[in-house]
Amino acid sequence: GESVGLHLPTLSVQEGDNSIINCAYSNSASDYFIWYKQESGKGPQFIIDIRSNMDKRQGQRVTVLLNKTVKHLSLQIAATQPGDSAVYFCAENTGNQFYFGTGTSLTVIP
Amino acid sequence: EAQVTQNPRYLITVTGKKLTVTCSQNMNHEYMSWYRQDPGLGLRQIYYSMNVEVTDKGDVPEGYKVSRKEKRNFPLILESPSPNQTSLYFCASSLGSGDYEQYFGPGTRLTVT
Numbered sequence: 200g201e202s203v204g205l206h207l208p209t210l211s212v213q214e215g216d217n218s219i220i221n222c223a224y225s226n227s228a229s230d231y232f233i234w235y236k237q238e239s240g241k242g243p244q245f246i247i248d249i250r251s252n253m254d255k256r257q258g259q260r261v262t263v264l265l266n267k268t269v270k271h272l273s274l275q276i277a278a279t280q281p282g283d284s285a286v287y288f289c290a291e292n293t294g295n296q297f298y299f300g301t302g303t304s305l306t307v308i309p
Numbered sequence: 310e311a312q313v314t315q316n317p318r319y320l321i322t323v324t325g326k327k328l329t330v331t332c333s334q335n336m337n338h339e340y341m342s343w344y345r346q347d348p349g350l351g352l353r354q355i356y357y358s359m360n361v362e363v364t365d366k367g368d369v370p371e372g373y374k375v376s377r378k379e380k381r382n383f384p385l386i387l388e389s390p391s392p393n394q395t396s397l398y399f400c401a402s403s404l405g406s407g408d409y410e411q412y413f414g415p416g417t418r419l420t421v422t
Contacts, residue, residue: 231409233410240416241415241416242313242399242401242413242415242416243399243401245411245412248409288352292409295365296354297354297357297409297411298354299351299352299353301349301351302351
């Protein structure tokens with residue numbers, strides 16, 4: 200099967216600093232990559248996605264970088280805020296199926 | 310309000326007793342999917358549906374059934390639940406193939422004893 204998301208399980212950052220969450224994937228045929236945020240007790244929430252033919256995509260305070268050479272995906276969060284504390288998952292789409300990583304728990308230190 | 314709803318939110322049952330977890334979306338989405346979330350394993354896709362009457366197996370379909378008779382509903386059926394199906398289940402929907410912004414429901418925590 201697919202292998203996604205050799206995340207570091209936890210990450211702590213100081214409020215106001217930038218956060219970088221990393222993800223590795225195994226299937227070079229994946230079409231799309233997506234980042235989700237999951238707060239405690241809630242379902243995952245879409246953050247940003249990127250097609251496999253792109254290297255970078257920016258959203259509001261977030262940037263996703265895709266390095267297909269080394270099969271690596273990262274999510275950068277600028278000026279991290281306490282509300283960013285959550286578990287972050289990367290996911291890849293192949294055909295009509297989705298494969299999620301194991302997630303990184305981000306803690307923002309005030 | 311655009312949303313995905315699941316019922317029940319919590320369920321404790323016994324081995325072998327058939328159960329159904331309902332999922333409904335009000336966004337006219339074509340694509341719907343079920344996931345289970347287990348500690349250390351992330352989310353794993355159980356089944357998905359591209360449209361009414363079209364369903365396909367995901368990564369971990371064993372022990373589950375689904376149906377898609379109406380566009381808005383996508384129930385998950387456990388014909389004979391076993392303890393290894395104790396998990397947190399999420400339903401999700403998106404506009405359709407090519408649109409990957411999935412909206413997730415609040416989750417159903419299932420315990421099978």
